[in-house]
Amino acid sequence: MKELIRQLTIPSGPSGYEAPVKEVIHTLVQPYVDEVYDDALGNLYAVKRGASGPAAKTILLAAHMDEPALSVIDIDDQGFLRVAPLGPLRASTLGGARVIFARTGRRGIVGAEHGVAQKDLDFSHLFVDIGAISLDDAREHVRIGDAATFAYGFDEVGADLIVGHALDNRVGCAVLVEALKRTHSGYTIAAVFSAQQEVGSRGARVAGQRIHPDAALVLDVSPVGDTPKSERLALTLGGGPGIKALDATMVVAPKVRDMIVDAARLADVPYQIEVSPRTASDAGALFLSREGIPTGGIVVPARYVGTPSQMVHLRDVEQTVTLLTAYLGQLQ
Amino acid sequence: MLLKRLTEASGPSGFEDEVRQIIYDEVRGVADRVYTDALGTLIAETNMGAREPKVLLTAHMDEVSLMIVAIEEQGLLRFRPNGGVDPRILVAKPVRVGAERLVGVIGSRAVHLQKPEEREQPHSLEQLFIDIGASSRMEAEKYVQPGDFAVFATEYEEIGERRAKAKSFDDRVGCAVLIETMKKRFELPVIYAFTVQEETGLRGAGPVAYRTEPDIAIAIEGTVCFDVVETPSHGQSTIQGGGPAVSVVDARTIAHTAFREHIVRVGEEQGIPVQLRRTVGGANDVGAIHLTGSGIVSAAISVPTRYIHAPAQIISLDDYENTIRLLEAVLRSIEQGGFSV
Numbered sequence: 148m149k150e151l152i153r154q155l156t157i158p159s160g161p162s163g164y165e166a167p168v169k170e171v172i173h174t175l176v177q178p179y180v181d182e183v184y185d186d187a188l189g190n191l192y193a194v195k196r197g198a199s200g201p202a203a204k205t206i207l208l209a210a211h212m213d214e215p216a217l218s219v220i221d222i223d224d225q226g227f228l229r230v231a232p233l234g235p236l237r238a239s240t241l242g243g244a245r246v247i248f249a250r251t252g253r254r255g256i257v258g259a260e261h262g263v264a265q266k267d268l269d270f271s272h273l274f275v276d277i278g279a280i281s282l283d284d285a286r287e288h289v290r291i292g293d294a295a296t297f298a299y300g301f302d303e304v305g306a307d308l309i310v311g312h313a314l315d316n317r318v319g320c321a322v323l324v325e326a327l328k329r330t331h332s333g334y335t336i337a338a339v340f341s342a343q344q345e346v347g348s349r350g351a352r353v354a355g356q357r358i359h360p361d362a363a364l365v366l367d368v369s370p371v372g373d374t375p376k377s378e379r380l381a382l383t384l385g386g387g388p389g390i391k392a393l394d395a396t397m398v399v400a401p402k403v404r405d406m407i408v409d410a411a412r413l414a415d416v417p418y419q420i421e422v423s424p425r426t427a428s429d430a431g432a433l434f435l436s437r438e439g440i441p442t443g444g445i446v447v448p449a450r451y452v453g454t455p456s457q458m459v460h461l462r463d464v465e466q467t468v469t470l471l472t473a474y475l476g477q478l479q
Numbered sequence: 480m481l482l483k484r485l486t487e488a489s490g491p492s493g494f495e496d497e498v499r500q501i502i503y504d505e506v507r508g509v510a511d512r513v514y515t516d517a518l519g520t521l522i523a524e525t526n527m528g529a530r531e532p533k534v535l536l537t538a539h540m541d542e543v544s545l546m547i548v549a550i551e552e553q554g555l556l557r558f559r560p561n562g563g564v565d566p567r568i569l570v571a572k573p574v575r576v577g578a579e580r581l582v583g584v585i586g587s588r589a590v591h592l593q594k595p596e597e598r599e600q601p602h603s604l605e606q607l608f609i610d611i612g613a614s615s616r617m618e619a620e621k622y623v624q625p626g627d628f629a630v631f632a633t634e635y636e637e638i639g640e641r642r643a644k645a646k647s648f649d650d651r652v653g654c655a656v657l658i659e660t661m662k663k664r665f666e667l668p669v670i671y672a673f674t675v676q677e678e679t680g681l682r683g684a685g686p687v688a689y690r691t692e693p694d695i696a697i698a699i700e701g702t703v704c705f706d707v708v709e710t711p712s713h714g715q716s717t718i719q720g721g722g723p724a725v726s727v728v729d730a731r732t733i734a735h736t737a738f739r740e741h742i743v744r745v746g747e748e749q750g751i752p753v754q755l756r757r758t759v760g761g762a763n764d765v766g767a768i769h770l771t772g773s774g775i776v777s778a779a780i781s782v783p784t785r786y787i788h789a790p791a792q793i794i795s796l797d798d799y800e801n802t803i804r805l806l807e808a809v810l811r812s813i814e815q816g817g818f819s820v
């Protein structure tokens with residue numbers, strides 16, 4: 148799993164320009180599915196037909212590929228770039244950040260204008276330095292509309308912990324890739340590697356309308372409450388997969404949640420219940436598609452969500468795959 | 480003069496009747512079929528039997544306005560904005576109230592009667608009212624009821640060299656671009672939708688996209704333009720006279736990369752000035768359209784509009800005409816198979 152996650156964390160996937168991530172996933176899932184295609188929003192669909200034949204019901208599994216990014220809105224005469232946020236980023240935390248442009252791979256550093264108090268910093272005070280010496284030089288490497296993500300990559304901390312700027316949600320993508328590989332289900336599995344989650348689950352909304360599944364399940368990370376003076380949250384790192392009860396986008400029906408809990412018990416996988424009222428996910432957008440889709444979620448607990456150093460326990464990831472595979476295996 | 484008639488008409492969100500009638504009279508002899516939907520959007524179909532891709536073009540008819548919510552004892556009208564209006568720009572502006580287009584003026588308490596701390600602050604909505612010259616509630620009630628709407632009273636005029644000022648260029652300029660474009664014929668099924676309630680949350684556009692199921696959609700807009708004194712380049716959004724602005728990102732949409740790049744390329748090839756919209760704020764009908772059904776390849780092309788959402792807005796007539804040229808060139812390129820979905 149560790150290598151798969153590392154591989155998925157390398158490409159940059161700003162909201163709206165997930166192509167570099169999509170290419171890697173496409174290659175990885177191709178051998179295990181019957182059909183792969185994409186759409187106008189940038190979603191990647193990988194469909195594995197159910198064992199029960201043409202009458203098989205469909206479950207949609209969603210893991211978003213995108214990560215928050217900086218979108219270039221201006222380039223000045225000296226070649227400095229001005230940027231605006233795509234997704235939830237706070238200007239006051241970005242000074243000195245290292246970034247990479249998804250289209251060209253050019254690297255840059257976020258700088259801030261002098262004379263503005265840290266707490267008052269907004270995006271109009273920030274710029275990105277890509278080492279250009281002039282406007283023309285900068286234009287060789289970056290265009291208005293290009294997007295940059297963090298460039299911290301992947302690290303291991305101790306024996307079982309991994310850290311990365313895009314574990315939210317390449318970990319979910321890795322779980323989904325692995326499940327496609329291992330699972331045999333009576334249901335047709337429509338795996339959606341979704342685009343544009345960080346700007347409001349736009350990819351998931353379209354995917355729900357298009358696939359019109361009988362059920363949907365979201366795979367994502369979710370913040371834990373186990374660090375010094377952290378926010379009070381139910382999840383603990385290393386405590387096993389979180390089964391979604393509630394997030395900012397939906398309340399999961401007890402029946403849907405209990406089916407996953409039962410699968411965890413049968414497979415002897417430790418689990419936690421995710422109650423995360425400020426965490427956004429694709430669940431709400433899928434839940435409200437068309438006439439409404441029974442939707443749940445399985446999440447990997449993560450520390451430091453919303454910073455460039457999200458931390459995840461590898462055992463939680465393994466157990467999430469085990470739980471998901473067990474759940475899908477029992478669907479007939 | 481089309482821009483004059485369109486901008487001087489009253490079209491509060493949800494009450495676009497006057498604008499719709501003007502457009503209907505313009506397009507009924509041109510389109511093959513013209514109809515409205517339940518929300519009031521005017522839909523004009525052309526050449527629907529032609530080979531696909533099916534293209535949806537939209538411009539919204541509605542404008543930001545003020546709704547009368549109460550009549551005070553002295554005959555003065557209390558109001559609330561319908562759509563995004565900055566209360567700081569309202570004091571002393573002339574307005575037209577209701578279907579009878581009564582003349583009114585937005586008033587406030589006199590400066591010498593304000594507390595010192597109030598003078599430091601711009602007027603809030605609570606301090607403002609519309610004066611229609613009535614001397615009592617009873618007199619005012621003869622002409623106006625709560626639920627009536629007021630729009631700015633600005634007349635269309637051409638000023639300077641190739642510029643024009645009016646109210647509601649956002650988005651009557653888009654309506655005018657669509658009407659002019661419809662007169663050209665395309666070997667494509669093209670649907671022209673004049674949408675409602677954009678300013679109150681993009682409500683009209685989604686149902687049109689759902690109904691017409693286009694392969695490609697383009698919204699024509701008036702958009703923010705702050706190329707004025709003491710504004711750094713990264714605060715301008717667009718430049719007046721710099722040509723039609725193609726959206727990259729706004730609050731509701733990340734533009735389809737290949738399609739927006741195609742539009743810019745077409746402009747460059749045809750010698751039409753084109754700029755990118757350099758901000759991520761604001762929104763337009765594409766926000767609703769591109770999420771409809773299985774997702775729709777879409778773009779927004781806008782005429783830079785100074786002092787947008789304010790009583791007197793300014794556009795460049797060159798930008799307006801270049802937007803018509805660019806839209807035609809983009810449709811021709813699609814017609815000739817230069818962009819497929």
